[in-house]
Amino acid sequence: MKKSLIRLWSQARTQILVWYIVLMSGSTVVAIGAIRHTLFVELDARVKNSMYQELEEFKRLHLEHRLIEGDTLAENAATLFDVFLSRNVPEDDEFYITILDGRFYDASSRALPKLLQPDGQLVKQLEKITLQEFRQNATSEGEIVYLTYPIYVGERFKGVFVVVHITTGEREEVQDMLVAITNIMLWVLVIASVIAWLTAGRILKPLQSLTKAARSISESDLTQRIVIKGNGEVMELANTFNDMMERLEQAFTNQRQFTNDIGHELRTPITIIRGHLELMGDDPQEQREAIALVIDELDRMASLVNDLILLAKSEQPAFLRLELIALELLMAELYAKAQAIAPRQWKLEGQDAIADVQIYGDRYRLTQAVMNLVLNATQHTNPIDLISLGANITNTEVQIWVEDTGEGIAPEDQPHIFKRFSRGNHHQIRGIEGSGLGLAIVQSIIHAHGGTIRLQSNLGTGSTFTIVLPNNR
Structure with missing residues (x-):
């Protein structure tokens, strides 16, 4: 059970949901606190405005009659209280209290709450007030707010007009509203969490596919890929994984091919060497011939291994050492080296078209590729045949060719000539010293x-190999 909980918690989906719930819960608490503060502030402001409005009405009545000299209403505070109480009806939970000569006189309602009874503590406190003031008190029976206004006749203090508002009911309504809002937000949180759980599962589904594909990978099966539609980081991760698998598959394929090639091509010379050594007698001449044959086979094996290593290195990023190369000078060097390989009718073409042209490439590897093509041409031509080297450049391509008038290549052999150890039925396809790797090396470079x-190429008329490089000038 404990391991299952640990495994469940370690899942990204669970952690996303937990942090989502924590974030949403914190946001809900902050939001409810802000709503509560706002509602109570608005409640206090509304109550205060209502009380001052009632006081302004009373002050207008008082001032109107105080300006008239000899007005009995201005001189008689009790009559002033009676007139105002008869003309005005307070709002809900609002009461008018009048204090005359330091004692409770009258109120706007006969059914006063216990808190406002004439013998109550609050009324006793109001009977002592002689100044205008606004106060808010919390009592055992509820929250009250009162606003006082002293009455003077001449210089004599006569009484106090008090507007009292009991906010307990309204505050309870606000609390009930907050409870309702809290319940709604909790349900929203629950529903949103369920949706978040499902959405996280949908978003993270490619990761599950990635895990499944990674677990199913073995040395014998590197074909697993993740198929995802859409965009975003998960899609990018899947593409990166697929690219990695492509590279791994290619690397393992190259490794297997290298191993197979080594085993296939070295088996024959090893067998020849072993057979001659086992049959070698005591005759010195026979021994010299056997040793010469063994050395020849060992040289062929060394050349073969070097070619295979070169093909393996050609798959690596650091295989090339790129630099700017003067194409005209490169072709002149290649032509000079080609003439030393074998006596043929040699020709160099296109030098005028490539004057002052520079290309971006590896001089050593390009020389190696072209010389392999030249060597291949000499192996399938006679001294009277023509071998031409040339180069040309366009806006997008650099072309280097080796053309001969030799025996040509059969159509059925042409699709296979660049494969490793491929040899045509007519034996036209050969690499360096007949290893079958020369053209494969050219293609890799x-x-x-x-x-x-x-x-x-056509049988009987010769062949033309054209190297096409991108023009990166």
Whole structure:
């Protein structure tokens, strides 16, 4: 049970919901407190305005008659109280109290609450007041607010007019309203939490798919991918995961291919070496021949391993060392090196079109790729055949080609010539020293530069290999 609770709490969905509830609960408490404060402030302001309005009416009555000399109403405070009480009706929970000569005189209602009874403590307190004042008191029987106005006839103090408002009922109504608001907000919180739980589950569903895919990954199955529609961080995470899986799958594929290639290609020379060593006798001439054959096979194995290592490195980001290369000078160097490989009818084309042109690439790797194509051409041509090297540039492409007039490549072999260890039925497709990796190395180098390699060939008329690189000048 404890482990289940720990597992449940550790889930992102649960933590999101808990923090959502905490945030919403805190917001609800703050909101209810703000609403309560606002309602009570508005209540106090409304009660105060109402009381001052009643007092203004009484003052107008008093001032009107006080301005008339000899007016009996101005001289007789009791008559003034009687006239006002007969003309005005207070609002609910509001009462008029009149004090004459320090004693309770009359009130606006005969059914006064206990708090305002003539013998009550509050009335006794009001009988002692001689100044205008506004006060708010909390008593055991409720909240009251009173406003006093002293009455003078000439210089003589005669009494006090008091407006009393009992706010207990209104405050209870506010409290009931707050209880109702609190209940509504709690229900809203519950419903919102359920919706948040469901929404979090929907949002985090790709993470569950990610976890499931990660658990299902094995060395033999790296094909798992996450399919998500939409946008946002989760979509970005899924895309990142899928990209990572693509790289892992490619890396494992390259690793398996490298292992398979090594096992396949080294088995034959190892068998040859072992067979000759086992059959080698005591004759010195036979021993020399066996040793020469073994050394030749070992050299071929070393060349093969170097080619395989190069193909493996071509998949790495740091495979190239890019720099600006003067294309005209590069082609002149390649032409000079090509002429030293074998006696052929050599030709260099397009130098005028690439004068002062610079390209962005790895000089060493590009030289290696072109020389592999040249070597391949020499292996399928005769001394009387023509081999042309050339280059051209457009707004978007840099083209470098090796063209020969040799035996050409059969159509059925052309789709496979760039595969590792591929050899055509007519044996036109060969790499360095016949390893079957030369054209695969060329393709890897060109792909690392972001380019492609094209082939045009017909049996009996020759072949043209064209390296196409992006023009990044």
